[in-house]
Amino acid sequence: MKALVLLSGGVDSSTALAVAKAKYGDEVMALSMRYGQKHVKELESARKVADFYHVQLLEMDLAPIFAHSSCSLLQGSNEDVPLASYAEQLQERGGEPVSTYVPFRNGLFLATAASIALEYGCEVIYYGPHADDAAGNAYPDCSVAFNEAMNNAIYLGSGNKLHLEAPFVNLTKKDIVALGTKLGVPYELTWSCYCGGERPCGKCGTCIDRRAAFRANGLEDPLAYVEEEKEC
Template sequence: MDSPALPVASCAVILSSGGIDSTTCLALAVKRFGAENVTALGVSYGQKHVRELESAQAVAKHYQVAQHMLDLSNALAASTNALMARSSHPIEHESYGQQIQGREEGPVSTYVPFRNGLMLSAAAAFALSIYPDRRVLLYLGAHADDAAGSAYPDCSAEFVGTMGRAIELGTYGLVSLEAPFVHVNKAAVVKCGLDMQVPYHLTWSCYEGSSKPCGTCGTCIDRIAAFRANGIDDPLEYA
């Protein structure tokens, strides 16, 4: 006997960091499903500052979507990578390209061990819990620039595809992973968001937690370049 056909996805959960990529995913989901059918999910994993989570809250308020927070810090309590609050390692103020020069591949200092795998697993369980009778799309804002040189291997298309299959298998096919930017660069993400008038002035990408983004860490450099590739300046004021 054939298995019954799965319902068409009618709602979405977005892993929302408050940055450009996840905020653009949130805009796509709201456009597709309506704000009443979208939930933003922030994650505390023990990071050095809460500035990104504050931006995630501002973005959720702007789009008038439900927002929840998960605390996964215990799972990474032993990590000493540069993004963690307990780490003594400084943030490197150079591009990702400069950071991976002189080696074939491998993580950068801001790689958080299996962070996307951890967050996706928790988010899939969360999505199935709040939408037990509906088919859900779980959005991840990974893009091709982050996967280059294996700087962040849990942003690669291969990783996303494998996790997507695992999530569908483990949720009776009711939760599916959607990573709309996994094959494109950050400039393409920004272009997509500009077309939808995404409020990028509310977002935060910087690895530092000051009142203004530093402009010199790897993610700031990528962000500035992505806006310039689209012929405009980043709406944020940099230190």
């Protein structure tokens, strides 16, 4: 096996899987994480996307690690998911990470992935952070500096056998959708919304960013949104 892809079932990770498949063909596997999130819509989408690409999908449960977090995405939190853009949330929080930032989640995901990747003989881990998520310190574990540090740590800690590929770390979500559309990514199978309804809410930060990325490419998101105001 050549590559392991962290697959959440969203736009970014599904496009990263497509990029890895284009390079490595059948020598690709995927890994999804349960981390105590309030719903499992993304995990269901990850399974559908993995099936579409005919890749083996492993699933890990890291929920106990995040049991002490107050992140609004998690089951144990009393906070509602904000129904506002990331820019609005950052302004309100004075530049602190948004409430949907799960503390050091990408670091834990990547460390877990590194251990599994080594066991399967992989040489690279793909994951999908991008510039929009890192902007304004919304998600600090999506930044270029974080990626470089984790890449160095994983390379050294694996005995120089394993490295990271973050193909979108300097790109926007608009760029990702443009690339994914060319690669034929089945975006109708993906899920990004932080709410767990039958349809995406259209109001949370990730819904706003996702829809804007499609429209910036002259496209409509293949998922139908709930338009009325509601709470997650």
